[in-house]
Amino acid sequence: xxxxxxxxxxxxQARAFYVQTMAALxxxxxxxxxxxxxxFARYTGIERHTKDLDIFVLPDDARRTLEVLAAEGFNCDLTxxxxxxxxxxxxxxxxxxxxxxxxxxxxDPQWFQHARRDLVLDQEVLLVPPExxxxxxxxxxxRERFDGADVAHVLRSCADEIxxxxxxxxxxxxxxxxxxxxxLFGFIYPGEQSKIPGPVMAHLLDRLRRDNYAHKSMCKGTxxxxxxxxxxxxxxxxxxxxxxxxxxxxxDIAHWTAAIDKHGR
Numbered sequence: 199x200x201x202x203x204x205x206x207x208x209x210x211q212a213r214a215f216y217v218q219t220m221a222a223l224x225x226x227x228x229x230x231x232x233x234x235x236x237x238f239a240r241y242t243g244i245e246r247h248t249k250d251l252d253i254f255v256l257p258d259d260a261r262r263t264l265e266v267l268a269a270e271g272f273n274c275d276l277t278x279x280x281x282x283x284x285x286x287x288x289x290x291x292x293x294x295x296x297x298x299x300x301x302x303x304x305x306d307p308q309w310f311q312h313a314r315r316d317l318v319l320d321q322e323v324l325l326v327p328p329e330x331x332x333x334x335x336x337x338x339x340x341r342e343r344f345d346g347a348d349v350a351h352v353l354r355s356c357a358d359e360i361x362x363x364x365x366x367x368x369x370x371x372x373x374x375x376x377x378x379x380x381x382l383f384g385f386i387y388p389g390e391q392s393k394i395p396g397p398v399m400a401h402l403l404d405r406l407r408r409d410n411y412a413h414k415s416m417c418k419g420t421x422x423x424x425x426x427x428x429x430x431x432x433x434x435x436x437x438x439x440x441x442x443x444x445x446x447x448x449x450d451i452a453h454w455t456a457a458i459d460k461h462g463r
Contacts, residue, residue: 213319215287216251218270220321223253226266229310230255233295233326236318238348241328242355250291254305254326257296264294278457280450299454300421301445302372303334312361328356333368336375339422349379350386357393366398372421377402416442425458 208216223230231237234252239245255263260283264274267285272292276283281297297304313324332352335345353360369376380399384391417436419427430436440446446454 208319209290211288212249212290215272215290216292217319217321219251219253219267219272219285219292220318220323222266222270223263224321226262228255228259228263228266230259230263231309231313231324231326232318233331234293237325237331238352240314240316240325241331242351244351249289250293252293252295254295254309256305256307256310260294260296267292267294278450278454280446280454298334298337299424300337300440301450302337302421303330303368308364312364328352328360329365329368332360332365332376332379336369336379337372337422341423341426346379346382350383353379353383354387354390354393362395362398366401372418373402373405375422377406421445424454428455 231254233254235246235248264276264283268274273286280301281299283294285292309327309330312327316325332349335348338345380394383394415436416439417427417430418439419430420438420440431438440451
């Protein structure tokens with residue numbers, strides 16, 4: 199079992215915080231997975247400096263996770279009730295993630311059923327599955343952050359081990375998002391297009407040809423960026439897919455939108 203290293207050097211204080219976090223959750227029997235830079239490094243071999251640790255839990259375990267970490271003396275808050283909490287220790291923090299910012303990639307038991315076991319900071323843990331990593335990152339298309347390169351790198355590195363049927367099912371009616379990334383993969387790696395199974399491309403392209411989505415006045419761009427399609431909703435009065443498809447409540451959307459200036463994204 200190889201060490202999943204996200205950086206060549208982790209500040210000792212941050213390392214102690216992360217190790218204490220994982221140990222506390224393990225002792226409290228809170229099921230969790232590690233994602234972010236640590237899982238990305240495991241799957242792609244690409245290491246990058248990170249100032250946080252991403253912990254993924256089931257939605258029903260989110261508050262309990264924060265309570266366990268608060269009992270360890272960390273400052274905790276449910277930053278965005280529809281998907282994210284945080285635990286702080288000085289300048290360092292742990293993200294407690296139970297969905298995605300657009301509420302589409304909600305953590306469910308499948309994440310745990312297909313998680314990979316590995317070592318993070320010498321702790322044996324579960325890593326977010328590559329399928330769910332692709333699924334959640336595929337929708338991140340903000341002006342200041344686009345995770346398409348991460349998607350391409352995970353696909354290139356894990357194509358042979360990805361459960362393609364399950365990945366397609368994960369996207370469901372949002373199959374166009376997956377298809378767009380697979381088409382870009384062929385552009386990015388023109389000599390490696392065969393990594394994407396032909397039947398998968400054929401299925402998605404056939405589905406595209408047969409698709410007849412009748413809701414002409416909806417904007418689904420809000421599932422890709424919380425900021426860049428506000429004009430479509432506010433000025434052009436298109437229906438917000440987050441509401442129409444019941445991914446988020448009006449309160450969730452208002453809270454998520456209000457934080458744009460504060461968080462810069």
